[in-house]
Amino acid sequence: MAKYIQKIRHCVRLILSLAVLGLLTLPPAFAQAPSANNADSSLTRSAWQRLSVNPVTGLASASESGYSPLTADERWELYLKQNYASRGAYVGSFWSALVLDQGTGNPKEWGGGFPGYGRRVASRFGSAVIQGSFQAPVAALLHEDVRYITSNQHGFKRRARHAVLYSFLTYNNQGQPTPNIGNLGGYYAASAASTLWLPVHRNVATYALSDGSQQAGVSVLVNLLQEFWPEIRHSVLHRP
Numbered sequence: 001m002a003k004y005i006q007k008i009r010h011c012v013r014l015i016l017s018l019a020v021l022g023l024l025t026l027p028p029a030f031a032q033a034p035s036a037n038n039a040d041s042s043l044t045r046s047a048w049q050r051l052s053v054n055p056v057t058g059l060a061s062a063s064e065s066g067y068s069p070l071t072a073d074e075r076w077e078l079y080l081k082q083n084y085a086s087r088g089a090y091v092g093s094f095w096s097a098l099v100l101d102q103g104t105g106n107p108k109e110w111g112g113g114f115p116g117y118g119r120r121v122a123s124r125f126g127s128a129v130i131q132g133s134f135q136a137p138v139a140a141l142l143h144e145d146v147r148y149i150t151s152n153q154h155g156f157k158r159r160a161r162h163a164v165l166y167s168f169l170t171y172n173n174q175g176q177p178t179p180n181i182g183n184l185g186g187y188y189a190a191s192a193a194s195t196l197w198l199p200v201h202r203n204v205a206t207y208a209l210s211d212g213s214q215q216a217g218v219s220v221l222v223n224l225l226q227e228f229w230p231e232i233r234h235s236v237l238h239r240p
Helices: 002-024 045-050 072-083 088-102 113-142 156-165 181-194 204-227 229-235
Strands: 061-063 148-150 169-171 177-179
Touching: 072 088, 072 113, 088 113, 088 204, 113 181, 148 169, 148 204, 156 204, 181 204, 204 229
Parallel strands: 061 148
Antiparallel strands: 169 177
């Protein structure tokens, strides 16, 4: 028990340290606080609404139609919402732990049942924070949008194809498709960092490649859910 407590403490310290490091390395324009005198950069009510985070996937969306890039202040707000200040920031960890870890009993040293699942959820949440803290400054530097870009096409097949494609692409500030380096790189960086608290020694490069690729694969399912969320919200949840 003392061994696990020590690992948990180490895990918490690592997560906090990496999150702070991510914030400290944000570009100056990204890290600046909103200015009350700057009408162009201040978040209006409509801007806040367009940054709403899906309660299941933990992602915000932007439409292909009438695309508008994120401002520096919006990047800051979205970083906080997608990683800490929304229901989706936590729900995603429960799903990823269930899909990637609990079903296979990985790592087996954490056992099964609710105690094992709890450890896996905590691990996935830590990885998600690291992933988001890596993605945010990298995306800002490369002018990548951290939101999922929804399709303006019609038909299930076309929209599903778009969701798969935009698991690996995003928009730049000009509204043009670009490789989603910040997001994809974050998966591998977070997987590599998680080897520091996993219960057995693992080859960092091998595990990062394997687990990071699994997370990238799961992101396809997440983006499919994000793409068709309006229909799910209306038909299944009976909400406008």
